[in-house]
Amino acid sequence: MNGTALIQEPMAIFVYLIAIVGIVFMLSTVDNKFLGKLFRYLPPMIWMYFLPMISTTLGIIPQSSDLYSFLSTYFLPAGLLLLMISTNVPATFKLGSKAVLVFLAGTVGVVIGGPIAFALFQGVLPEEAWRGVGALAGSWIGGTANMGAMIDAFQTPDYILSPVILTDTLVGISWMGVMIALSNYQNKFNSWNKADNSTIKRVNEDIATDVERNAKPLQLPQLFGILAIGLAGSYLIRLFAGMDFIPKTDIMSTSTWTFILITAVGIILSFTKVRNLEYYGASKIGYLGIYLFLTGIGAQANLVDIVQAPQFILMGVVWLAIHIICIFTAARLLKAPLFFVAVGSQGNIGGTSSAPIVASVFQPALAPVGLLMGILGNIVGTYAALLCGKLAQMIVGG
Secondary structure, rough: OOOOOOOHHHHHHHHHHHHHHHHHHHHHHHOOOOHHEEEHHHHHHHHHHHHHHHHHHHOOOOOOOOOOOOOOHHHHHHHHHHHHHOHHHHHHOOHHHHHHHHHHHHHHHHHHHHHHHHHHHHHHHHOOOHHHHHHHHHOOOOOOOHHHHHHHHOOOOHHHHHHHHHHHHHHHHHHHHHHHHHHHHHHHHHHHHHHOHHHHHHHHHHHHOHHHHHHHOOHHHEEEEEEHHHHHHHHHHHHOOOOOOOOOOOOOOOOHHHHHHHHHHHHHOOOOHHHHHHHHHHHHHHHHHHHHHHHHHHOOOOOHHHHOHHHHHHHHHHHHHHHHHHHHHHHHHHOOOHHHHHHHHHHHHHHOHHHHHHHHHOOHHHHHHHHHHHHHHHHHHHHHHHHHHHHHHHHHOO
C-alpha cells in the first residue's frame, strides 16, 4: 500500500469512492445548461475513471489497496449478474441481422486488432504487456465489467494495468467523441451508403416499454431478493467455479470460470420470472456494483505513469483503427445506417455505460437499442476477450 496516501484505511477509501459516485450522479441530474452539456459529452462513467485517477496521482488515496480486490471479487460479479438477469434477449434479436452483424464485425476488429497491434509494438512494450491486451480487450468488448473479469483471468499486474487504463480512457473516450460528432452527418452517410432506415423504425416500435409501464416502488422484500441474487448468487457461483472438478489453466482460472458461469446463469434467469425484479430496479442496483468497481479501477492508475504510456496509447490507436476499418467495411457491405455503426461500435468499445448515450445522440428515442448492444457486448465479451488475450500470449510464445 502506498504509505504516502492521505487516506489509507479501506473503509475510508470506500466512503471516498462512493462519495465520488454519488456527487457525480447528482450533478448529472441538475437542471443546468452548462452541466447538461458537460455530462452529455463527458458522461458520468468517464468521471468514475478520472476522479479516482486524479486522487491517486495527488496522493489522496493509494494506488494499491485490499478494497480494490474486494470490489473486483464481490461487487463486480454481483453487479454483472444483476445486469444479466435484466437482459431482454428476444428484444436484442429484434434489432435485425444487420445490427447484430455490424456489431459482431466490430467485435472481430477488436479480437484481431489486439494481437496485430501488440505484435507491431511488442519490441517497445514490457514483457507482460500481453496480459494488458487481454484486460483491454475485455473493456473494448462489452465495457468495464468484462475488463474486470479479464484482469483477474490474465492476472494483469499493476504496472501494466495503469497504462492500460490510461489507454482505455484516452483512446476509448476520444472515439466516443468522434462518434457523437458524426451524428450530424448520419443522413449524408446513409444516403451515400444507400442504407435502409426501416429497420431502425421497426426496432423503435418493437422495443418493449414494459419496464416503464410496470415499474413499481422498491419494497424491502424485493430489495433483499435483489441483494440475495446478486451477492449470494455470485458468491455461490464463485465457490462452484473454484471446485476441483472444474478444469483450471493459467487463463481459465477460478475468476474466469466465475464470470463465464455468471453470464450463462444470468441469461438463463432472464427467461424466468426472476427478470421481474427489473421492475423494482435490479439493474440499477447492479450498476451500483459496476460503478464502484470502476472507481477502484481508476484508482489503480496514476497519471505519473504517463511516461510509460506512449507506446500503449499508440498500440491502442492502431488497435482501434483496425476495429473501425472492420465495422465500417461491414456497414458498407450490408448497406447499414450509421446508427448501427455507432451503437455497434460503442456496444463493443464502451459497453452498457456509453452505448445508450451515443444511441440517444443519434436517435433520442432509441437509447434502449444502445443498451441492448452494450448487453450483447457483455454476453460475448468474456469469450471474445479471452480469445484475444490468448492470441496475444501466443505471440510471445507463452
